[in-house]
Amino acid sequence: xxxxxxxxxxxxxxxxxxxxxxxxxxxxxxxxxxxxxxxxxxxxxxxxxxxxxxxxxxxxxxxxxxxxxxxxxxxxxxxxxxxxxxxxxxxxxxxxxxxxxxxxxxxxxxxxxxxxxxxxxxxxxxxxxxxxxxxxxxxxxxxxxxxxxxxxxxxxxxxxxxxxxxxxxxxxxxxxxxxxxxxxxxxxxxxxxxxxxxxxxxxxxxxxxxxxxxxxxxxxxxxxxxxxxxxxxxxxxxxxxxxxxxxxxxxxxxxxxxxxxxxxxxxxxxxxxxxxxxxxxxxxxxxxxxxxxxxxxxxxxxxxxxxxxxxxxxxxxxxxxxxxxxxxxxxxxxxxxxxxxxxxxxxxxxxxxxxxxxxxxxxxxxxxxxxxxxxxxxxxxxxxxxxxxxxxxxxxxxxxxxxxxxxxxxxxxxxxxxxxxxxxxxxxxxxxxxxxxxxxxxxxxxxxxxxxxxxxxxxxxxxxxxxxxxxxxxxxxxxxxxxxxxxxxxxxxxxxxxxxxxxxxxxxxxxxxxxxxxxxxxxxxxxxxxxxxxxxxxxxxxxxxxxxxxxxxxxxxxxxxxxxxxxxxxxxxxxxxxxxxxxxxxxxxxxxxxxxxxxxxxxxxxxxxxxxxxxxxxxxxxxxxxxxxxxxxxxxxxxxxxxxxxxxxxxxxxxxxxxxxxxxxxx
Numbered sequence: 001x002x003x004x005x006x007x008x009x010x011x012x013x014x015x016x017x018x019x020x021x022x023x024x025x026x027x028x029x030x031x032x033x034x035x036x037x038x039x040x041x042x043x044x045x046x047x048x049x050x051x052x053x054x055x056x057x058x059x060x061x062x063x064x065x066x067x068x069x070x071x072x073x074x075x076x077x078x079x080x081x082x083x084x085x086x087x088x089x090x091x092x093x094x095x096x097x098x099x100x101x102x103x104x105x106x107x108x109x110x111x112x113x114x115x116x117x118x119x120x121x122x123x124x125x126x127x128x129x130x131x132x133x134x135x136x137x138x139x140x141x142x143x144x145x146x147x148x149x150x151x152x153x154x155x156x157x158x159x160x161x162x163x164x165x166x167x168x169x170x171x172x173x174x175x176x177x178x179x180x181x182x183x184x185x186x187x188x189x190x191x192x193x194x195x196x197x198x199x200x201x202x203x204x205x206x207x208x209x210x211x212x213x214x215x216x217x218x219x220x221x222x223x224x225x226x227x228x229x230x231x232x233x234x235x236x237x238x239x240x241x242x243x244x245x246x247x248x249x250x251x252x253x254x255x256x257x258x259x260x261x262x263x264x265x266x267x268x269x270x271x272x273x274x275x276x277x278x279x280x281x282x283x284x285x286x287x288x289x290x291x292x293x294x295x296x297x298x299x300x301x302x303x304x305x306x307x308x309x310x311x312x313x314x315x316x317x318x319x320x321x322x323x324x325x326x327x328x329x330x331x332x333x334x335x336x337x338x339x340x341x342x343x344x345x346x347x348x349x350x351x352x353x354x355x356x357x358x359x360x361x362x363x364x365x366x367x368x369x370x371x372x373x374x375x376x377x378x379x380x381x382x383x384x385x386x387x388x389x390x391x392x393x394x395x396x397x398x399x400x401x402x403x404x405x406x407x408x409x410x411x412x413x414x415x416x417x418x419x420x421x422x423x424x425x426x427x428x429x430x431x432x433x434x435x436x437x438x439x440x441x442x443x444x445x446x447x448x449x450x451x452x453x454x455x456x457x458x459x460x461x462x463x464x465x466x467x468x469x470x471x472x473x474x475x476x477x478x479x480x481x482x483x484x485x486x487x488x489x490x491x492x493x494x495x496x497x498x499x500x501x502x503x504x505x506x507x508x509x510x511x512x513x514x515x516x517x518x519x520x521x522x523x524x525x526x527x528x529x530x531x532x533x534x535x536x537x538x539x540x541x542x543x544x545x546x547x548x549x550x551x552x553x554x555x556x557x558x559x560x561x562x563x564x565x566x567x568x569x570x571x572x573x574x575x576x577x578x579x580x581x582x583x584x585x586x587x588x589x590x591x592x593x594x595x596x597x598x599x600x601x602x603x604x605x606x607x608x609x610x611x612x613x614x615x616x617x618x619x620x621x622x623x624x625x626x627x628x629x630x631x632x633x634x635x636x637x638x639x640x641x642x643x644x645x646x647x648x649x650x651x652x653x654x655x656x657x658x659x660x661x662x663x664x665x666x667x
Contacts, residue, residue, distance in 0.1 A: 005030050008051040008060060008067070010114045011042055012131070017118035019067055021060040022050060033057065035064050048097065048117065048132055051110040067111075074115035078104070084126035087136050097132045125149070159206055162187060166210060169226050170219070177228025188229050191220045195230065198242050235333040237589040241581055243329065247321070247340045254318055255340035258347060260357050261310040263557075268360075268381040273405065274304060275385040276350055277392050277461050283345040284328065284337060286538045288358075288383050289464060291409045297367040299412060303468040304381055306348045307357035308539040309550045312339070314562055323571070326578035328541040331586060332439035332446070332593040337540075344540050352383045359536075359549060361468040369419035374471060376556055392457035414456055417463035424466075428490065429529030430513070433501045435627045439593050446597040448626060465537045466528060472552055473534040477522045481555040482565050483548050484572055485534050487523035488516035503612050503622045504641045518544075518572050520565055544575055594628055595653035602648050606663055611642040621646060621660070632660045642666075 009022045009032070020032035020042065029041040055063075083104050087095075095103075100120070101113045120127055120134060125145045127134045137145070162184060169178050180188050190203030194217065207223070208216040217240055224230040234245045247255075268274070274290035290302035312318050322338050329336040337344040350356050358381045364373040385406070394400035395410055402410070425431070436451040452458065476483045491512045498505040513527060525533040539546040550562040563571070609632075613620040618633040621644060632646055645664035651657070 005044070005047050005050050007054045010048040010051070010110075010117065011046050012048060012117070012121065013046070016121050017048070017071070017114055019060075019064055019071075019114075020047075021057055021064075022047070023057070033060060035068075037061065045131060049110070049113070053110065070111055071114045071118065074112055075119050078116060078119045080119060080123055080126050084136055084142070091136055091138050093135070095134045095136075097134070100134060155202065158183075162206070163210065166207070166223070169223055170211075172226055174226075178226055180227050180229070188224070188227060191224055192229055194220050195224065195239060196242055196244060235331050235585075235589050237585050237592065238329065238331065238336065241585045243325070243336065243581070243585065245336050251318060251321055252340050252342070254316075255342040255347075258311045258318075258343060261313075263310065263357075263378055265357065266360070266377055266379045267355075268304075268358075268379050269355075270382045270384075272382065273384050273409075274302065274381065275387050275406070275409075276383060277387045277389060277457050280388040280390070283349060283351070284335070284540045285350045285383075285386065286540050287461075287465065287468075288350045288381070289409075289413060289461075291412055293412070294364065298364055298372070299416060300362060300364045300373075301413065301416065301464065303361040303363075303464050303537075304350065304358040304379065305361070305468065305537050305549070306350050306540050307359045307378060307549070307553075308339075308343075308348050308546050309553055310357040311343060311348055312546070314550060318343070322543050322546065323574070324578070326543050326575050327582055329582055329586065331589045332441045333589070334441075338543065339540065348540055350381070350383050352386055355380045355382050357381075359553065361471050363467065363471065365416060369416055369423065376472065376475060376552070378553065378556070389452075389455060389457045389461075392460075393452070393455045396456040410457075410460075413464070414460050417460040420463050420467060421459070424529035427529035428526055430497050430509070430527050432497065433499070434506055435501060435625070437590075437594065437626055439590055439597070441593055446593050446600060448594065448597050450625070466530075466533075468537050469535050470528075470530050470533055472536045472548070473522065473532045476534070476552065476555065477532050479555050481551055482520065482561060482563060482568060483534055483551050484518045484520065484544065484568050485522045485532055486516055486518055486525060487521075487533070488525045488527045489514045490524070490526040503610050503627075507612065518576070520568060544571065547571060591656055592653050594626070595651055595656060595658060598628075598648055598658060599651035599653060603651065604647060604649075606645055606647045609644045609646050611638050611640055611644065613640065630658050630660055632662060634662055638665070 005022045005025065007022060009020050009030070011018050011020055011030075011032070018034070020030075020034045023031045023033060023039065025031070025044075026041070028044055030044060030047050031039060032042045032047075033039050083100065086103055097113060097117055097120075098108050101108050101116050104116060105112045117132070120129060123129075125137070125142055127136055165181070165184060172178055187203045187206075190199075190201040191207065193199040193201065194204045204216055204220065207220055211219045221230065221236065221239055225232060230239065238245055272290065274288045276285045276288045278285055286306050288304045290304065292300040292302075294300055312322065318339065325338045328338045328344070339348070348356070350358065358379045360377055360379040360381070362373075362375045362377075363371050366372050391400065392410055395402045395407055396414055401407075421429070421431070431454070433454055438449050438451050440447045440449075473483070473485060475481070491514055493512050495505075495509045495512045497509045516525065516527065522532040524531055534548055535542065535545050536548045536552060537545065539549045547563060547568070554561050607623040607625070609621040609623050611619050612622050612629065614637060615631055618631050619638060620629055621632050622629045623646070632644075638644075643666040644662060645666075646660040647663050648658060649661050650659040
């Protein structure tokens with residue numbers, strides 16, 4: 001066979017038929033002159049045949065195009081579908097090129113065979129090819145391929161119409177929403193799915209190809225806002241994370257129709273004095289406090305938690321939505337509740353007015369803050385007052401007068417909370433004193449106020465929430481109730497938290513602490529100084545708290561547990577994933593608006609700062625007052641802890657960038 005390859009020959013490059021002039025055979029390769037005028041070695045398996053009609057080497061150089069055109073004219077007339085139909089029922093048989101040529105042309109002419117091979121090389125519908133051997137596809141395969149090709153053709157026509165409209169929308173500066181033509185509603189719907197469900201589609205791939213380097217989710221969000229498919233005014237970081245800021249009409253209607261579950265409850269009527277302490281703007285109130293003075297200086301403290309389980313049944317549509325959301329989200333631009341407002345800020349919220357279902361944790365303390373009695377029960381409570389942290393701080397500081405009863409209650413609770421905190425500290429508890437910012441955005445204007453994290457009333461509320469959570473966890477441990485405990489192992493090295501905030505000492509203390517985790521098995525929480533701990537006290541705001549509340553109530557009422565251990569582990573995995581996304585959104589949003597605050601109000605302002613780390617080409621410094629960490633480009637390395645004065649020169653919130661200048665180094 002090798003000797004047969006001589007003169008004008010047909011070969012394949014793996015994709016098409018080509019012509020060459022074979023000069024000879026060397027080392028199992030054909031030395032061939034190709035159309036470009038070069039001589040190349042061709043693997044013999046790629047050489048199909050030599051033509052019977054022989055020409056000279058010079059003729060090939062001058063007239064190879066004539067031969068190619070002759071082949072092309074024959075190829076234009078070939079109907080592969082007809083050949084495929086002629087071979088019906090021969091799916092399992094392998095055909096050579098000469099076999100197929102004989103079937104179709106009833107001859108084996110060189111030019112006909114070349115044309116057929118070239119057409120077969122380009123075919124993806126009727127035949128499968130391996131070099132110069134072919135098998136036919138069955139009818140099912142052919143129909144599937146034809147359907148796919150037609151779909152692709154229609155998609156290409158659709159995208160040819162779509163492209164100019166999408167470009168027009170993206171460059172539009174109109175304030176009014178651009179109307180979406182009916183034929184493009186599917187495209188817009190797919191982009192909505194990209195945002196809300198993170199589902200890639202033909203629409204997202206098309207947009208990605210169209211826009212170039214910009215991340216497709218950012219461009220999709222911009223597009224959807226301009227078409228009115230997503231409303232303005234929502235936090236962009238929230239939307240880019242695929243978290244819905246609102247609820248469907250179905251969920252809103254379900255929340256409106258909720259009724260309280262019938263249960264045995266202790267009635268705490270209007271004469272029972274109790275109050276909440278929260279931020280002034282808070283409307284989703286999870287907890288209220290009460291205090292009763294008993295003989296011999298004893299205090300009976302009630303920590304009353306909203307009984308959300310009375311409204312939301314496991315597995316219901318509202319429950320599934322809350323599970324997907326995992327938590328309420330507090331952003332500078334506003335709050336995104338875990339439940340619709342009707343439930344989270346009205347029916348379940350422990351606001352003054354009508355009676356509300358609650359789960360009441362009672363503990364009786366002696367004068368040494370030792371617990372001598374405790375009880376957990378369901379109740380129906382009339383909340384007396386909604387108080388703010390700032391008001392309660394002023395009362396405790398003696399700057400504002402309150403009713404004698406309230407003033408006495410606040411001081412009693414405050415004194416007791418200090419005793420409880422000291423007991424925890426003696427057991428290794430750590431209290432954090434890093435400054436916190438409350439960032440509020442109204443319109444485009446940003447305000448930043450420092451939160452007194454260690455203020456008397458905040459510490460009071462925090463302490464009694466910790467106490468209630470510990471009390472519930474201990475009950476579950478004592479009664480073998482399956483719950484998710486939050487545990488934290490002791491650190492190998494203890495670095496005390498500074499009494500007065502200092503970023504260097506604070507960082508050193510934090511780095512030594514081990515991460516807390518959730519587990520089915522009770523264990524100590526070193527950071528809180530407690531033997532066991534879980535979270536029950538925010539069922540309006542955290543889904544796992546609602547789950548724990550359901551378990552605890554089932555145990556108290558001696559009913560079958562709502563969740564088994566495998567259910568809790570599944571919920572833990574889903575919840576931790578979602579909470580990680582939420583933390584990222586909160587961090588990104590707060591960072592963006594803090595940069596925006598600097599841009600709006602603090603350009604050219606001088607801040608005192610502390611060097612907290614060395615970076616490539618500069619230093620990481622923390623600004624006093626707002627505890628914000630920024631890079632200072634400075635060639636000289638300064639010691640960690642060095643005190644400086646820096647000036648804000650430029651700020652770009654979108655890039656999370658601020659340019660600082662060094663004004664002074666304190667000796």
